[in-house]
Amino acid sequence: MWVDVLVERICEERSAPYVVNDAWTPSGPAHVGSLRGVILHDAVARGLRERGYPVEFLYGFDDFDPLDGIPPSVPEEAYRPHMGKPLCDVPWHEGDARSFADHFAGEFESVFRAVGCEPQTYRTSHLYRSGAFDPALRTALDRAAEIVAIEREITGSRRAERHPVQVLCEACGRIGTTVVLGWDGQQVTYECRPYKVTWAQGCGHRGRRVPFRGGAKLAYRTEWAAKWALFGVKVEGAGKDHMTRGGSHDTASAVARRIFGVEVPFPIPYEFFLLGGKKMASSRGGVGARELLQVLRPELVRFLVVRAYYRTAIDFDPSGDAIPRLYDEYDRAAAAYFGQLPARTPGEVQDVRDLARTFHYAWLKPTPPQPFVRPRFSKVAFWVQMPHVRVEEQVEREKGGPLTDADREELGARVEDARRWLEKWAPSHYRIAVREAVPAECADLTAAQRELLARLADHLEGAALEPEVVQAAIHTLKAELGLSAKEAFGAVYVAFLGKDSGPQAGALLATLGREFVVRRLREASGRQPVGHGV
RNA sequence: GGGCCGUUAGCUCAACUGGUAGAGCAGGGGACUCUUAAUCCCAAGGUUGCAGGUUCGAGUCCUGCACGGCCCUCCA
Numbered sequence: 001m002w003v004d005v006l007v008e009r010i011c012e013e014r015s016a017p018y019v020v021n022d023a024w025t026p027s028g029p030a031h032v033g034s035l036r037g038v039i040l041h042d043a044v045a046r047g048l049r050e051r052g053y054p055v056e057f058l059y060g061f062d063d064f065d066p067l068d069g070i071p072p073s074v075p076e077e078a079y080r081p082h083m084g085k086p087l088c089d090v091p092w093h094e095g096d097a098r099s100f101a102d103h104f105a106g107e108f109e110s111v112f113r114a115v116g117c118e119p120q121t122y123r124t125s126h127l128y129r130s131g132a133f134d135p136a137l138r139t140a141l142d143r144a145a146e147i148v149a150i151e152r153e154i155t156g157s158r159r160a161e162r163h164p165v166q167v168l169c170e171a172c173g174r175i176g177t178t179v180v181l182g183w184d185g186q187q188v189t190y191e192c193r194p195y196k197v198t199w200a201q202g203c204g205h206r207g208r209r210v211p212f213r214g215g216a217k218l219a220y221r222t223e224w225a226a227k228w229a230l231f232g233v234k235v236e237g238a239g240k241d242h243m244t245r246g247g248s249h250d251t252a253s254a255v256a257r258r259i260f261g262v263e264v265p266f267p268i269p270y271e272f273f274l275l276g277g278k279k280m281a282s283s284r285g286g287v288g289a290r291e292l293l294q295v296l297r298p299e300l301v302r303f304l305v306v307r308a309y310y311r312t313a314i315d316f317d318p319s320g321d322a323i324p325r326l327y328d329e330y331d332r333a334a335a336a337y338f339g340q341l342p343a344r345t346p347g348e349v350q351d352v353r354d355l356a357r358t359f360h361y362a363w364l365k366p367t368p369p370q371p372f373v374r375p376r377f378s379k380v381a382f383w384v385q386m387p388h389v390r391v392e393e394q395v396e397r398e399k400g401g402p403l404t405d406a407d408r409e410e411l412g413a414r415v416e417d418a419r420r421w422l423e424k425w426a427p428s429h430y431r432i433a434v435r436e437a438v439p440a441e442c443a444d445l446t447a448a449q450r451e452l453l454a455r456l457a458d459h460l461e462g463a464a465l466e467p468e469v470v471q472a473a474i475h476t477l478k479a480e481l482g483l484s485a486k487e488a489f490g491a492v493y494v495a496f497l498g499k500d501s502g503p504q505a506g507a508l509l510a511t512l513g514r515e516f517v518v519r520r521l522r523e524a525s526g527r528q529p530v531g532h533g534v
Numbered sequence: 535g536g537g538c539c540g541u542u543a544g545c546u547c548a549a550c551u552g553g554u555a556g557a558g559c560a561g562g563g564g565a566c567u568c569u570u571a572a573u574c575c576c577a578a579g580g581u582u583g584c585a586g587g588u589u590c591g592a593g594u595c596c597u598g599c600a601c602g603g604c605c606c607u608c609c610a
Contacts, residue, residue: 001550008551025610068609176609198608220610244606245537271539272604312539313604321559325546328558350550382572389570397570430572475568489569504569 001357002309007047010266014234016053020045021233021265022119023060026087026104028071032273033239035112035289036314039305040237040270042117043361048235058231059112059119063088063101064128064217066166066176068199084174084200086217088125101125111289115298116364124223127230129214136226136260137211140164140218141183143259147222150258154251164222168215169205175217177202188216221248225256228265237268237310273305274315295425296323297413303330303362318425323417327377333359338371372406373399378430380411381418385432386503391415432502434512438523439498449491450525452477456492457521465514471506495524 010018022041024034038059045057064086070079078093079100087101098106101123109121127133140147147164167178167190177196182189188211192202209215218226227233242249253264275292292301295318304326308314316322335341336355363369375395383391395411396403403411422431445453452474459473478488490500492509502508509517 005550023610027610062610065610239605240538241605242610243538247537247606248610269538274604309539315603321546325558329547332557351548351556354550355548376572378572379570383570386570394570471568478568485568486571489571501569501571506569 001354001361003043003047003306003361004357006044006268006310007051010044010048010235011051011053014263014266018045018048018053018055018234019058019231020048020055020235021058021060021227021231022236023062023124023227024108025062025065026101026108027065027067027069028104029073029288029290030104030108030111031288032275032292034108035115035292035301036270036273036305037237037239038112038117038119039115039302040268040310041235042112042119043306044235044237044268045119046361046366056231057119058233059117059121060227061101061105061121061123062223063099063105063123064125064175065220066174066200067100068176068197084172084176084197084202086125086168086173086175088123089173108289111293114293115302118366124217124227125214127227128217131213132230133218133226134212136222136229137165137216137218139259140222140226141180141188141211142185144180144183147255147259150254151221151251154254155246162219164219165211165216166219167209167211168217169203170207170209171205172203174200174202176200186210221251222255222259224248224252225260225262228252228256229260229262232262233265235268236265237270240269240271243267243269268310270310271313274313275317294420296326297417298364299362299413300326300330300417302364303333303358306362307333307358320427323421323425324378324381327414327417330359330362331374331376333362334372334374337369340371370404370406372410373403375411375414377414377418380414381422381426381430382432384415384418385422386507389503429499432497434496434508435498438520439494439496441494441498442524442526445491445494445524446487448481448483449487450527452481452483452488452491453495453521453525454527455480457518457525460509460514460521461518465510465517467504467506467510469506470509471504474505491524495520 020041022037024030024037041057041059045055049055066084067079067082067087067090068084070076070083075093079090082090082100088099090100092098092100092103105121105123112119124133128137144164148162151162163180165180165188166175167180167188168175169178169190169192172192174192177194177200178190178192179196180188180190187208189208190206192205194201194204196202217223228236238249241247249267249269256262256264296304300323304314304316307329332341333355336352337359341352341355373395375398380391383389383394392403392408392411395407399407455477456473459477460470463469463473474488474492475485477483478485481488483491486500489505492505493500493502496502496508496512
């Protein structure tokens with residue numbers, strides 16, 4: 001199981017205590033890829049902890065970065081004047097005291113807490129304003145030329161020369177628009193340029209200021225290296241866009257080694273998380289991390305990430321069979337974890353062991369789970385649609401005993417997921433839906449089946465529409481006509497559902513109302529009512 | 535051009551540091567003979583993309599190739 005393999009290698013290649021770090025810029029709603037990052041780091045931290053090492057799991061919100069784009073979910077006019085300011089200095093448009101950064105950081109934090117990730121969070125703005133980053137800032141200013149040279153070397157000088165420090169403009173409060181002109185060991189001279197970047201306009205101010213305690217920030221790649229040095233980070237993964245050769249991770253690594261003199265954290269390059277084949281990035285809209293929790297419950301979200309090898313892309317498409325399949329795999333992993341999955345060959349023994357570990361890392365809480373019933377998802381989805389079925393009784397019968405609290409909790413979650421799935425994602429053949437018009441499939445009915453439908457219509461016209469009555473009538477008629485149960489009931493299902501199976505026929509028809517039932521039976525039979533015109 | 539990933543049964547995917555290629559679904563056969571038939575049982579289905587190599591042994595390791603996806607630009 002890949003988490004265990006990574007943990008093993010980390011123990012060989014880096015020494016304890018382990019600081020595991022991950023970070024994200026709260027510039028909009030977090031997308032699912034960021035969620036993969038947190039879950040991955042959380043699982044690795046858990047694995048290291050279980051080996052008895054001291055582990056610190058940190059999660060940074062890069063809220064001192066400039067606002068460089070406006071997410072589509074937010075009114076553009078409210079933020080246009082703030083373009084280029086640090087995210088932590090941009091007020092949230094809906095009145096309360098929070099900043100733009102705090103809003104999105106808080107939102108994402110509640111998502112990753114829900115899937116069981118418990119890092120200690122920090123904000124880069126605090127690192128700057130508290131002075132924690134001042135030594136790194138001084139180093140970067142003193143050795144700016146070296147850092148620029150490193151960037152050019154690593155990236156193959158594809159990019160324009162860029163100073164590793166950005167000053168916060170005293171006149172307009174922007175940080176994305178300034179350039180450093182000089183550094184005398186005490187103060188930086190800088191200019192806030194109108195056309196430095198396309199997404200924000202600097203005010204033109206030219207000044208001198210002390211860069212410390214929040215007066216300036218490190219450029220992204222240097223800042224990354226500085227964080228490793230400051231916290232002594234031993235493990236930090238990143239999406240493959242950072243990890244490509246000559247990319248930001250390579251630059252940060254060189255800066256870490258040559259400028260700050262620290263070891264590069266154990267890298268974990270992980271693949272993207274796609275939803276329905278499209279990349280979900282906050283800047284492009286689409287389904288975010290929060291929305292994923294409205295598709296899958298937290299246990300399944302975490303399982304989805306943990307079971308996939310970290311170097312392969314996850315492409316989750318909630319339509320189709322994906323959710324029932326995911327549930328089946330989750331149940332298999334749970335069975336392996338609880339020792340309920342038999343293994344015969346050595347290969348199977350290993351498979352079961354891996355599955356059990358996967359479930360272990362997917363489990364939300366640090367405390368081990370107690371066994372719980374796992375009625376198959378597709379079955380639950382069927383039961384919740386049957387008017388006469390009480391799901392809890394069904395599960396009790398399958399289990400062969402009364403349900404525990406854990407059982408009931410699990411079942412409740414499944415029922416809720418099943419209803420949501422049926423409503424939003426399930427392919428139509430999973431839905432038991434009474435057709436509004438006579439199904440075309442009725443053309444395939446035999447003469448005897450048509451006869452049965454016609455006689456059933458006649459019978460029900462004068463009888464109580466009770467489940468037992470309907471049920472008994474079908475059985476009587478099938479005997480009269482020499483039909484099998486499958487042929488008889490199949491005809492009824494086809495007439496209403498367009499397919500040859502469904503919930504108990506009596507219960508189904510009883511919920512539909514006599515007039516409709518009789519009319520539909522006659523239409524499907526292709527016969528005129530006995531003794532009536534029309 | 536560089537990098538990463540993928541290619542295994544009709545479909546969706548498994549298979550630890552190399553050790554008899556598995557599962558779900560679909561399809562086939564059968565069972566329960568008044569319906570929780572979306573259940574249960576059985577069988578079948580694969581020269582693991584192609585060509586080489588290493589090995590007693592390769593889906594797994596190495597080399598090359600083909601096809602597909604993504605990343606390498608700004609920003610993070």
